[in-house]
Amino acid sequence: MKAASGRALLHVALASCLCVAAVRSGVFDGVFVQVGREHYAEAPLAGLPAFLAMPFNSLVNLAYVLLGAYWLQSEAGAPGGPAEVRRARYLKDVFAGMALVYGPVQWLRIATQTRAAAVLDQWLTLPIFAWPVAWCLCLDWGWKPWLLLAVEGLSLSSYGLALLHPCGFELALGVHMATAVGQALRTQGRxxxxxxxxxxxxxVLSCVGFVVLKLCDHQLARWPLFQRLTGHFWSKVCDVLQFHFAFLFLTHLNTCQRRPPGGMK
Known part of the structure; x- marks a missing residue:
C-alpha cells in the first residue's frame, strides 16, 4: 500500500475512534435521535438475525464499503511532480476511508437500534460532506494541511448544534450540503x-434524491414499488451515487490546471 494511503486510512481511523470515544462518554446523551424499527418503512422479517431483520436497508450498506474499496485502489492523477500525486492520493484515500467506515456504522444503527449507534451515524455524516469542501479549497488555494484540519474540526464541532435544539443536526447537515455545493460550483468555475x-x-441530483427519498420513506410505502425496496433503501442508493460522483468530480479536477481569468476550457 502506498504511504499516502496508509497515512490517510490511519487519520480516518484515529478520527473515527475519537468520535466513538466521545459518544461512549455520554457527551451527546441529550441529542434527539429516532430509535426503533417503526421509523423505517421496510417491515422486519421474522426469523432473521438482528443484523438482517430489515434485509434491504441492511445490505445496501455494503455498497459504501465496495465504493470505498474501489476508490482506494484507483490511481490518483495530478499535474506536477510526485509530491502533487501523493497529495492527490491522500485527498482521495481519506474520502475512500470515510466510505469504508460509514457503511458499517449505518449497518450497526439498523441492526442495534441503539442511541449510541444513531448518534455516531449522524455525527459521521457531517465530516463526509465537509471533506469535498476541504478538497476544493486545497485545489483553489494549494496544499495546506492546517486548512484540512480546520474544516474537519469545524465540521465535527458543529454537531454540538444537536445538543441545543432537536433539529440542530438537520440544520448542521443542511449548512454542510449547501456549503459543499457552493464550494464545488466555485471550484468548477475556476x-x-x-x-x-x-x-x-x-x-447534486443524487443528493436531492437522497434527501427527498429518505424524508418520504413512509409516504412512499403506500405505493407497491416502495413497499419492499423502500424510500430509505433508495435514498441510500442515491447517497452512494452522490459519493461516487463526488469522487469523479474531485479526482477529475485534480488533473486540471487552474483556468486563467477569462479563459475557456
Missing part, C-alpha cells in the same frame, strides 16, 4: 470543464 460539470450535476 478549474472545471464539461466533464466535471456533468459529474457535479449528477452529484
Amino acid at each position: 478549474r472545471g470543464g464539461t466533464s466535471s460539470a456533468k459529474y457535479l450535476a449528477l452529484g
Whole structure:
C-alpha cells in the first residue's frame, strides 16, 4: 500500500475512534435521535438475525464499503511532480476511508437500534460532506494541511448544534450540503470543464434524491414499488451515487490546471 494511503486510512481511523470515544462518554446523551424499527418503512422479517431483520436497508450498506474499496485502489492523477500525486492520493484515500467506515456504522444503527449507534451515524455524516469542501479549497488555494484540519474540526464541532435544539443536526447537515455545493460550483468555475460539470450535476441530483427519498420513506410505502425496496433503501442508493460522483468530480479536477481569468476550457 502506498504511504499516502496508509497515512490517510490511519487519520480516518484515529478520527473515527475519537468520535466513538466521545459518544461512549455520554457527551451527546441529550441529542434527539429516532430509535426503533417503526421509523423505517421496510417491515422486519421474522426469523432473521438482528443484523438482517430489515434485509434491504441492511445490505445496501455494503455498497459504501465496495465504493470505498474501489476508490482506494484507483490511481490518483495530478499535474506536477510526485509530491502533487501523493497529495492527490491522500485527498482521495481519506474520502475512500470515510466510505469504508460509514457503511458499517449505518449497518450497526439498523441492526442495534441503539442511541449510541444513531448518534455516531449522524455525527459521521457531517465530516463526509465537509471533506469535498476541504478538497476544493486545497485545489483553489494549494496544499495546506492546517486548512484540512480546520474544516474537519469545524465540521465535527458543529454537531454540538444537536445538543441545543432537536433539529440542530438537520440544520448542521443542511449548512454542510449547501456549503459543499457552493464550494464545488466555485471550484468548477475556476478549474472545471464539461466533464466535471456533468459529474457535479449528477452529484447534486443524487443528493436531492437522497434527501427527498429518505424524508418520504413512509409516504412512499403506500405505493407497491416502495413497499419492499423502500424510500430509505433508495435514498441510500442515491447517497452512494452522490459519493461516487463526488469522487469523479474531485479526482477529475485534480488533473486540471487552474483556468486563467477569462479563459475557456
